[in-house]
Amino acid sequence: MKTDAFALRHIGPRENDLQIMLKTIGAATLDQLISETIPGDIRLKTSLDLDPAMTEYEYSKHISELGNKNKVFQTYIGLGYNQAIVPAVIQRNVFENPGWYTAYTPYQAEIAQGRLEAILNFQTMVIELTGMEIANASLLDEGTAAAEAMALLFDVRSRDQKKDNINKFFVSEEILPQTLSVLQTRSAPIGVELVIGNHETFDFSTEFFGAILQYPGKYGQVYDYADFIAKAKSNEIKVAVAADILSLAMLKPPGEMGAAVVLGTTQRFGIPLGYGGPHAAYFATKDEYKRSMPGRIIGVTVDTDGNRALRMALQTREQHIKRDKATSNICTAQVLLSVMAGMYAVYHGPKGLKYIANKIHALTATLSNELEKLGLQQINTAFFDTIVVKADAKKIKSIAEQNEVNFYYIDENTVSISLNETTSIADVNKIVGVFASANNTQAGTIEVLTETNHFPSNLKRTTPFLQHEVFNKHHSETDLMRYIKKLERKDLSLNHSMISLGSCTMKLNAAAEMLPLSNANWNNIHPFAPLDQVQGYQKMLSKLEHQLNVITGFAGTTLQPNSGAQGEYAGLMVIRAYHQSRGDYHRNIALIPSSAHGTNPASAAMAGMRVIVTKTLENGNIDVEDLREKAIEHKDDLSCLMVTYPSTHGVFESAIKEITQIIHENGGQVYMDGANMNAQVGLTNPATIGADVCHLNLHKTFAIPHGGGGPGVGPICVAEHLVPFLPTNPIVATGGDNAITAISAAPWGSALVCLISYGYISMLGAEGLKSSTEYAILNANYIKEKLNGHYDTLYSGEMGRAAHEMILECRPFKQKGIEVTDIAKRLMDYGFHAPTVSFPVAGTLMIEPTESENLEELDRFCDAMISIRKEIEASTIEDKNNILKNSPHTLGMLTADVWNFPYTREQAAFPLDYIAENKFWPTVRRADDAYGDRNLVCSCAPIEAYMEE
Known part of the structure; x- marks a missing residue:
């Protein structure tokens, strides 16, 4: 071997497990099982x-050699992507941490409170920087977020606009080219006509329902859009603004100009470029549009005891309810990346973000001044981090690449330069040297930065942001490391136990596969x-x-x-x-x-x-x-x-x-x-x-x-x-x-x-891929047979076999007063994340163990399900104070002086022997979804609320 x-x-299963499993299943060989x-x-x-x-070692060597074929230049291309510094404390404790990267979507709120808090921080950050009322828990990238904004504005047209079939959407020619391309893809099939033009000459005709602007523009020019948005509003045209989120630490937020939607990417908040992704897009809008908002919203609610709890809000917006009537098909967010971006804001706080933005702007202003001293024309009259220089692009490109520098070449006479958080004075001197060399002149050495703001005073941000305590206390590495760990302990991930979600395939994410991402x-x-x-x-x-x-x-x-x-x-x-x-x-x-x-x-x-x-x-x-x-x-x-x-x-x-x-x-x-x-x-x-x-x-x-x-x-x-x-x-x-x-x-x-x-x-x-599939099918059928007699499997193949997953029938338990949700919550007490609940059949559980789980873990899960089945049998429809209805049981309940339950504390928290070795404690009791939707709060409370308490 x-x-x-x-x-x-x-x-997962070892060689000596195979015969045990096949005997349980009733197959002589793995081949027989697959053929059946x-x-x-x-x-x-x-x-x-x-x-x-x-082997893992061979792959590590191979991927390192392949990586060496990439040339990592200092890159000033911009266009919505900028080099960023990933704080080491976030890289090590979030990006490289299976406690964060192996968690599932937080559909089971009680065992996802840490992640939910991290995403709530992200939403708060977005709301406050953009000046908007509500934000979601991230989208896929800026281009698709812009398309979602177009779809939302189309959906919320006025009654008259819908009656008159008003379908034109104005796109500023300042929009990023890749965003325009995505808009072109998304617009035609839903009946939206794009009109691309100059926002300064737009006629605000009544044929338009919406518009989208870029802030700053694609090559860095900063425009004051307040008049445009006001005129649009008076003509019933709603405006979306794609905004550079870091610039909003200095620039007036689009929300204060009257934007209906603000969107963009948070990539420059500590997320690697990664040749294009993954990055967390952001999306913020007005509260009145929340029912048409794409993606997920994390909201604040209460648990059974009235304590604060977090959960995914307004889930009726999901496509599973609306199906072909949904305005978006978005299913995956970029949660790991939004956690990183949110933690970046927590780590730096408002002062840190202002410092980073001011430094980049000062570097850009200094670069502009120095290039103009060389006799070059810089054509952006107002800018944040990007300038446009008239120069011989071919000549500049040749010298720049010799110096391992990338600019963006708009045309043969125009060069765009976008600075970023990693840029230093030495880098600016190098850039100036490239242009001086192309001009056959000598550049002086820059030693201090220009302080002047290169945008109008009326566009300077005057409102505070990130006032909440969480953004103002975790600024040392020790503090942030402990905060991240505190949140991680509230979440159940694959590094704790099997997550057997049908249709979601939560398999091993091997360290050997993950490590190159940090290179x-x-x-x-x-x-x-x-x-x-x-x-x-x-x-x-x-x-x-x-x-x-x-x-x-x-x-x-x-x-x-x-x-x-x-x-x-x-x-x-x-x-x-x-x-x-x-x-x-x-x-x-x-x-x-x-x-x-x-x-x-x-x-x-x-x-x-x-x-x-x-x-x-x-x-x-x-x-x-x-x-x-x-x-x-x-x-x-x-x-x-x-x-x-x-x-x-x-x-x-x-x-x-x-x-x-x-x-x-x-x-x-x-x-x-x-x-x-x-x-x-x-x-x-x-x-x-x-x-x-x-x-x-x-x-x-x-x-x-x-x-x-x-x-x-x-x-x-x-x-x-x-x-x-x-x-x-x-x-x-x-x-x-x-x-x-x-x-x-x-x-x-x-x-x-x-x-x-x-x-x-x-x-x-x-062979390994084939074996993985075979063992995924083996593991599923093993669970199916182990639970046979305790739970009915709803569907099987013609020879009685499941594929890689199966659906357990739970609807008859209603006769005992038990819903499928009660089983899902009770599994938390046994140390497991619930399988997929009520999909594709309401009132059922869909289980998929994957090939990565070993026999011991499969048996633990089956023992938990069988134990819960016995608890169901002991329930009665009249009894609302039973062990399932009260689940999950928190440490606070178990250690309280008063215990008003008709079962023991041990039965509640340690129903099987294995649990004591590795107990996972849900940090809240059952979250109240209805309360959270009636009282929608999707950001951290302002610091004043805490001071009042």
Whole structure:
């Protein structure tokens, strides 16, 4: 046995566990189990054609050598991306800490209080810097946040505007080019007409419902937008402003000018460039628009005892409720990155942010003055951190690159320079030296900075920000380290116990996959750096695309979509472009099974498609006859079928090839949702089942950690006829010959975390990937059989097997007065995060153990579920004061002088022996969702509130 094989580290069950598990399942071999689970006609006949698996050491050496092919220059390109300093205390204690990066989305609030507080800090920071009323818990990037702003403003049009079908949206020509490209992608399918122009000559006609401005402009000019916004408002035009968040420490916030939405990126708040991502976008708006706001909002509520608790608010906005009526399909946020950005604000506080902003501005002003002394013209009349210089761009570029410096070259006579937090006086001297050399002159040495503000006094910020105590006390490393640890202890992550969420695949995120993310050769590169400086990235990304092509059986891949929902949307937009290329503009019907993930119909609506829901049979499978009828009925207009495989019910449907054939026979394309790809890799693939395009959740199947609700990556893989339509980027061309416009802001999306999936595939190799899938199916079926007799499994395959997940029936427990939520909360007392609650079937639990959990952990979980089942049996519908209804039990309850419960403290907190060894204490009792929605508070209370207390 190769004891250094990565598969041995990644896959949980040991060799001697296998026979025990197979005996429980009732299968002689693993091969027998797989043949009873996956239909024979879709099984792969050969192994995946991938390079031999590397050991962890070999991969570490390989990725280091590949990283050395990247050239890390001092980069002043700007355009929404800036080098930033990641405080070491945040890098070590958040970015590199599995206690933070392996947590799941905080749907179970009681065991996510630390993360929720960190995100609340982020929301508070955004609200106060932008001057707005409400902010969400982060979005994917600035480009997609701008598209969400456009969609929100379209949704909240006045009654008259909707009646008159007012659909024009003004886009300032100052907008970032990648943002414009995303707006172009998102606008057409929903019926919005973009009008791009100069905001200073805009006529404010009544044909417009909204507008978007850039602050400062794309090349750094700072405009006073107050008059524009006032005129727009008087014409019922609502204005969104894309703002540089660091500039708002010095500049007047857009909220004070009357903006309806303010958005942007928080990348420069201590988040690495990472060749484009992941970074946390921010989005703030007015309270009156909260029901149309995309993404998640963290709100303050109370728990059962009336104590302060945090939770995700207004969850009725989620696509699972609204489905195709939703205004956004956003599912993943960038939580890990928003935690980092929030902690950056906590660490620096208001004085620190002002100091950083003032220093950058002073450096920029000094640079402008020195270049003008050389006789060069600097054309920005008001600026924060970016200047525009008239010079011979070709000559400057040559000398700059010899000095390992990158500028942005607007045209052959114009150079843009954006300074950042890492810039020093020495760097400014170097920049001046480049221009002096190009001019054949000698530059003096700068020793002191210019103090003058280079923007009008009426645009100077006068309002305070970050007054809350949390931003004013943790400024030493000791304090911040302890604050981060205090919050981490309130959260249950994978470093504590299994998180068995169906459809979410919470597997091991191996340290060997994660470590390269901290290397400057990978994390300190601008997404628009010249291609000859990023050969390491280009080789890695190209190889990852090839690996995903091999795994899916498809011909082409784009890594640009930076979430699963973005991948869904990208897949549908590629299908749309394919139909249009053939003149089939009328093909707009998307058939979607009723069991589909809620993002599916939301994505279809955003792609301009009309959703027709197909029926599901009693056994959970797609009703093939109903599908056939609807495909034939709509054959002239059929665009696609959206299908999840294996199904959302955890079953490999044997009719899948018939289903895909029906769609093709009626002129449609087949989009496969890759949420359950962890049951396919190495055993079958989307091409074999007859799909044309699939998205993959790299944050599920391919080991990118969930990070508390993001980052995610959702690339799409496509058949050969769809390759020409893969998306491009306006600055660095990507995609096919007939590429659609951008899906997200950066050319390769969240490129930095693609390293994780590259490492995962490279270290597992073909056999390791196949074994991972087999063991995922083994572990799921082991749990299914262990719980048999205690819980019914709602759906099984034709031979009684589950795929990689199963749904447990919990609805009959209502006869005992017990809801599925009670089971979820009681599991916390046993040290486990609940499985997926009430999806895809209300009142059920969907369990997915993944391949990374060993037999001992599976048994602990099963013992907990069986123990809870006995507690359910002992309950009565009249008894509201029982152990399940009162869960979770906090340390405060257990140590209180008074105990008014009809069971012992030991039964409450230590119902099984294993718990005492590694007890996890929820820090609040059950959060009151209804109270929180009625009394929505989504920021830290001002410091005065604490002083009054």
